[in-house]
Amino acid sequence: MRPATVFCGLLSVAARFADARSWQHVGKKNPQEFTASKFQRDYLASRQNPKLKFATNSTARIPDVDFDVGESYSGYLPISDDSNDRNELFFWFFPSSSNTKQKEILLWLNGGPGCSSFEGLLQENGPFLWQYGTFKPVPNPWAWNRLTNVVWVEQPVGTGFSRGNVTATSEEDVAKQFLGFWKNFVETFSMQGYAVYIAGESYAGMYCPYIASAMLDEADATYYNVSGMLIYDPVLGNDIVQAATTTVPFVDYHRNLMTFNDSFSAYLHEQHESCGFADYNAEYLTYPPPGPQPSDYDSTVSAECAGVWDMVINEMFSVNPCFNVYQVAATCPLLWDVLGFPGSFGYVPEGAEVYFDRPEVKRAIHASESTRWEECASRDVFVGGRDTSDPPTWRVLPHVIEQTQNVIIGHGTLDMILLPNGTLLSIQNMTWGGQLGFRHPPVEPFYVPYHALSTGDEIQRATDAEALATIAGAGIMGTAHEERGLTYVAINLAGHMVPQYAPSAAFRQLEVLLGRVPALNSTQAFTIEPDYPQVDPGSLGNGTGSATFDAPPQAERDGSLDSSENENGNDGVNSTGLAVPTTGSASAWLACGAVLVAGLLNLNL
Template sequence: MRVPAIVAGLLSVAAVSEARSWQHVGKKQHNKPARSEINHLEHYLATRKVPEPRFANDNTTKFAVNGTGIPDVDFDVGESYSGYLPISDDPNDKNELFFWFFANSEGSNAKEILIWLNGGPGCSSFEGLIQENGPFQWQYGTYQPVPNPWAWNRLINTVWVEQPIGTGFSRGEITATSEEDVAKQFLGFWKNFIETFSLQGYKVYITGESYAGAYCPYIASAMLDANDTTYYDLSGMIIYDPVIGNDVVQDATTTVPFVDYHHNLFPFNSSFNQHIHDLHNSCGFADYHDKYLTYPPSGPQPSNYSDTVSDECNGLWQLVMDNVLSVNPCFDVYQVATTCPLLWDVLGFPGSITYSPAGSGPLYFDREDVKRAIHADLNTTWEACALEDVFVNGTDTSDPTTWRVLPHVIDTTKNVIIGHGTLDMILLPNGTLLSIQNMTWGGQLGFQKPPVEPFFVPYHKDSTASDIYNEADALALGSITGAGIMGTAHTERGLTFVSIDLSGHMVPQYAPSAAFRHLEFLLGRVDSLSSTKAFTFESNVTQPAANTLGNGTGPATFSKSGSGNSTSGNGSSTPSKGAASSLTTATSLVAVVVAMCAALNL
């Protein structure tokens, strides 16, 4: 039942709602003197040297991309290759995946390569390339592409792949009915990719977000099952805000605690607020949290849970979505702190709203000049997310990854990271934690201890906007990103969970420095996500001592139980032993200020 006072507001939002896509899992600056320090991006550009090509050979010539010829990108993106490769050993196979491969931009000879996949299903990984972790960025609402000092190919050779068939530029007959089919297609493509670029024996890391929480574990598990390290030497995995468990658990069951924690972003009137809390209780969701979101777990969660939840209860997530749109018509389910106005996006997809204002032209990757530059089929209409189903009949018949393949990857590699942005509502943080607590790996069910450890992101040049004083530094604002304690991290038996404060669904987009640190941890550059070791490329920046950090920040859990942060029915939030005390926080802040002053020679 919907509260009558908001019905009129909902009518005004209806048109906007229909245009939404949920496919995707001023104060003036005080005048200050120019700094003698070189800012982070200027330092990156000033010291950056494009290394000699490492992967150029007779087989790769047709894939080579002119690093200074990318439309609208006025700098050299470095050595890269793009094009089509078949999904089988038949060179005439017309079923092909499209890729864009960037060599390590620092000239490293390390024999390792990383795969990035976006989700959907059917969303292009080039969204990740251009707006998350690629060497150039064109974020929505920004004027032009800028260099990305947080590009993942600074640390490792990286390839962004559009898959499965039917996604982005990839082409052929859509035949996949399951993740097993997707994995088989990908392994066929990958063997061709390895042979083309002579990457035999390289360590392979697979990463992705959203529905790639299904893609990545199944592909990774298939690589392990192939038992062939020449082509498939899988060494670790990162999945962000992932689809890994029960659909009801990952949204409706965990909706109201999320609203309570972010109550200032969901300013509902008291009657509607009471209504959703009544549903949360009567549907059994509060009891579910209290019973199963515990450390260690109280036991396995019911396998038939979805069958026991009524349509009204299952619709609680949608009910909240419908009503928040009345107070914030630009609400973005991928980043819930977003407000109006809508911003133009070169991919036509600023968050959860499809928006291409008059005169904005075609989507970036659907432009003919861009297609020519990267060897894409000129006759293919590129979309950020496929308009047609990429699974036969639109149904993925595979089991949730937590049942078998994800534990298999954790137990074999002992190197898996699951990250979740705390501002993401398309998939909720508590849903991810509940899914982890219902998964058995390393011989035990779930985490045995609650996540409370600090997730620390090293201080770096231009870690705050106040570091940027004059017009000469303006370019750095295009890559500015946070530092310090930015969430909570916890590791047990080869699995790390990390929550990322102030990040929405696309973690490398909203918190690029945080994601860069995750990658350093995956690659073994640091021994934990609580490490205060400096970034790989900024070893001269002073960091605080590890023993000054205190506990992690933000919600380790959104729960009414004693573990993590508890939330009350009126939307207030009360810290428990899982949250840092005010004294510890104050001590950490002093350490942070001291470190920043030292870094800036103040």
């Protein structure tokens, strides 16, 4: 393959750059003396990183990062071995910070289309975090490279720092270009034969399955040894199904956050009924599904009905001027984002700068200083602005599930840009392993291990800023279900960017993907804190949502259906595990939420 035109360099991260910006930060500290927990001691020890694994002679410092985040490499690599093809993708690679000898690598992709994967790196699962509204970068104890080698890639061409001419018209084109880049990456770092895991979110629900399927089609384990995939809040199928069809149940479920007046609420429910959405949910959001969903559904829905999702969004800005469609519990004041993220309406205070567009940051990571970096590209990354590919549920996603037997689809219950029940409807309309959809509803508990700074007493004792900056939840944090190689997991208190809002939950999902623990209901401690005490596994019960629910019969939880099923195969428990009527109007359901809105705002990550 053609060598990198701008060779990636080792990044040293133990220094800070002087910054002309003036910052103020006010916080409270508990006066009690703080003793570092074992979790913190282990993490701090792990930051004394092992011997460099892929060292070069070139080093740089990361601006504003005044702590060690270990070995990393960034730069451009071409998408083909054709010397006349000047298209290149930009990446940032962090080898595992542990002493693991596992020959594996995970690649992370954000969506858009055209949104940079450096959002994931800086605010979700990278080794240092600069969350919106926060004072400065902090170390991330939930960094995914604590478990394995991870590379964040800006793709397709036209995204972030990646450069060249936009030529892709479809996901097939994107996958072909990515495979060319990936072969160059593997050869650059001598990673032939490594197991490849693919992860991403939002429009990467298109990218990841197409790329993984194309890799599997190559039947070349030297470069493309795909071993599993994890996608969050993904674009999967029909836009109407993933948006308007499930909007009103989402509003009802979050009625304390989406406080519409009686007349507008009545209008929404009338639309839900008259548009046929209530009947659609009642028929197809069942377990097992009665059959395939209508292929001509789009053509049967009026423009007014298709606009229900948009109408709710518009009205929410009257109720909550700082409404965030990516995390519906957000309220004013509006927080600025160092990435200039669209969810913050592009609000950048006077004197502040978008982090990756700063000249010193570009120099540090070997990016072109002439490139204006944007969180989401203002130009099209598909020719004509249209991706012509079929939904991934038609072919490529089933292919990846069947070949790897290791695919996880996660969804945050506070996400409205892509709605949870829309994802479930898409799954129920997908055939894999010889069957349509899930046979049983997702009601099993999703358990996140307890850890230091996950309990009230330890948090109250903590005064260490780094520790408090990355506290995260534990216990039963949602519902999960696995059938025929596909796992679905709903994550409570998480918005669109699951690793950002629920980092410990995402870390656990990665452990399952990599085979470190057997399942999402396992009460095994985190592999990074193996001795921390956990609960009795027999006490978990079912998964939890925002309300209590009646547990299904034990036989159903054990995998066998009993006579309590109704004629449609629904045992009276809906997609969130909430008890629902098995007959009557679906508008009475307290359903977890709707799903997807690919392309409506073109802001998905």
